[in-house]
Amino acid sequence: MIQLTNEPIDHNALTELVRRPGCGAVVTFLGTVRDLTGDQVTVALDYDAYPQMAERKFAEIEAEVRSRWPVGEIALVHRLGHLDIGDVSVAVAVSCPHRHQAFDACRFAIDQIKELVPIWKKENWADGRTEWVHPGAG
């Protein structure tokens, strides 16, 4: 299950969605908006995406996770738009028969999301400046 949404992420629904009688382990990851980045104070984030490509990349990541681990169900959801401190920006929930599979699968999925999916965040600093985050250089 893959979704880009402008609404708050109902992470509990995602966790419930992936539970399966044949899967003894569920791992749910939530990325939330942090108030500090290094020593800079963030007051909010704005997320932008290239939607159809982002959905394609999500689908590729889901397929790759399913090819590597015996996944019962997996949910990948990213929120877009304006987020306040503490809001959930991304959620990944995975069920597998055994716990180490579920941990590895969930971690791989979020690592891949952060590497491959065309989504960008704009920091809204406490001093009023804003800055798109493009890792790797200034």
Added chain:
Amino acid sequence: MIQLTNEPIDHNALTELVRRPGCGAVVTFLGTVRDLTGDQVTVALDYDAYPQMAERKFAEIEAEVRSRWPVGEIALVHRLGHLDIGDVSVAVAVSCPHRHQAFDACRFAIDQIKELVPIWKKENWADGRTEWVHPGAG
């Protein structure tokens, strides 16, 4: 936060409990009752514990996790008594500033729980037999 309970585990409440503005990552693990163990069909589990020692071991695990990772909050809950297929037997929720910390901390905590805490499960097999599970030999 540590709890042994005979009631269903409200895992959503635990995930919410550990969220912190300074922590950009929350990882929640749920152990659920699987319908198959190898090729044997389970219909239910009963969990027994040595309560005061289990709580002591939970507290030691929490302290160890906090000493190794920058934990915002951590919740360790194990259910006891009679559980049906799909029920949540154990939940671990952890928040940390960064995601790899939260994954490592959550995984370490559940690994330690399964190694050190005096809790035992009894399989209720489909043919009516029951069997206490004591890993390591018949």
Added chain:
Amino acid sequence: MMIAVRLFARARDLAGRDMLPVELPAGATVADLRQSIRLACPALTDLLARSRIAVGDDFAEDETKLTAGVDVAIIPPVSGG
């Protein structure tokens, strides 16, 4: 001194009770306790050999000395989670 050994899971089923009273001399160790448990309840012998003993709600070694009134339990291999 009288030590009341708490029994859980299969140990409780094998002994048919949740507490096994064992009489030990002052200064007895966990190793002495193991021997007395085997004598008091031979059905526990095999499981006991692969169980740990808890004294005062923590895992103890065979050299650990017992004192009157302390909590003692047989901890068969655990299977929580």
Added chain:
Amino acid sequence: MMIAVRLFARARDLAGRDMLPVELPAGATVADLRQSIRLACPALTDLLARSRIAVGDDFAEDETKLTAGVDVAIIPPVSGG
């Protein structure tokens, strides 16, 4: 052929628009597109150098050939999650 290059995040801010039209000869590659983008909008030069180009909603190589009507976008280093 006319290629409409989609711009996101800082690329959109630098160009002051969300779509940059670029005229290219038939058979042009992504490498040709990069050169044309720099000429059409020099402000994008630095960010473009560390961005990937998407063609048909997937990452493309410099050798990838462009065709009329295909979706093309500049993908600056991503920061989702």
